[in-house]
Amino acid sequence: xxxxxxxxxxxxxxxxxxxxxxxxxxxxxxxxxxxxxxxxxxxxxxxxxxxxxxxxxxxxxxxxxxxxxxxxxxxxxxxxxxxxxxxxxxxxxxxxxxxxxxxxxxxxxxxxxxxxxxxxxxxxxxxxxxxxxxxxxxxxxxxxxxxxxxxxxxxxxxxxxxxxxxxxxxxxxxxxxxxxxxxxxxxxxxxxxxxxxxxxxxxxxx
Numbered sequence: 656x657x658x659x660x661x662x663x664x665x666x667x668x669x670x671x672x673x674x675x676x677x678x679x680x681x682x683x684x685x686x687x688x689x690x691x692x693x694x695x696x697x698x699x700x701x702x703x704x705x706x707x708x709x710x711x712x713x714x715x716x717x718x719x720x721x722x723x724x725x726x727x728x729x730x731x732x733x734x735x736x737x738x739x740x741x742x743x744x745x746x747x748x749x750x751x752x753x754x755x756x757x758x759x760x761x762x763x764x765x766x767x768x769x770x771x772x773x774x775x776x777x778x779x780x781x782x783x784x785x786x787x788x789x790x791x792x793x794x795x796x797x798x799x800x801x802x803x804x805x806x807x808x809x810x811x812x813x814x815x816x817x818x819x820x821x822x823x824x825x826x827x828x829x830x831x832x833x834x835x836x837x838x839x840x841x842x843x844x845x846x847x848x849x850x851x852x853x854x855x856x857x858x859x860x861x
Contacts, residue, residue, distance in 0.1 A: 659805050661683050662773040663693040663694055666837070668840075669816040669835050672856045673804075675853045677788075683722075685723070687720065688714060693810060693811075693812060699740065700833055704742060710737075712727055712769050724768070727767060727768065745783075749843070750845070754843060761779065787814070787844065815835075819835055
């Protein structure tokens with residue numbers, strides 16, 4: 656199976672299930688940017704439950720922009736805020752200290768475009784997981800695709816992945832199991848078992 660999918664900010668688990676179970680993946684980079692999606696947002700498990708981390712972008716609905724042209728609003732100190740949130744949420748997780756140094760470049764380097772940040776996120780995660788994926792990028796936007804499984808709807812925040820298998824999270828005792836958070840939640844809690852977990856899951860075509 657080949658899949659067409661959006662690169663997102665620290666992709667959620669359903670995203671990664673689709674990607675690791677595909678023969679190859681093509682990143683959609685030719686679409687129009689849309690607000691209220693995972694393009695610039697990820698969700699983690701904080702002490703008070705689900706916590707959204709959003710990368711601020713310079714975007715106006717009046718002036719449509721391509722995803723690849725949308726700039727990050729770096730006047731906000733969002734990188735430090737996100738790093739502190741991750742430290743607060745996962746410092747007690749089994750594998751946080753093992754992996755966090757891999758991700759530090761994402762919080763120390765200034766990225767101008769949200770797409771570039773997301774592609775770098777993907778690259779570092781794949782390296783941390785030590786998996787190999789065949790990756791390409793779209794060259795034109797196609798509303799319908801006939802030679803790939805279209806997982807682009809996974810970028811929408813209303814996609815439900817309620818059938819994902821339980822694993823132990825830092826604050827499970829306080830708020831129960833929260834499925835389909837950022838891949839970071841799975842990585843920091845499951846470590847080397849992350850790939851095995853992903854391969855056991857299945858998600859429906861959107």
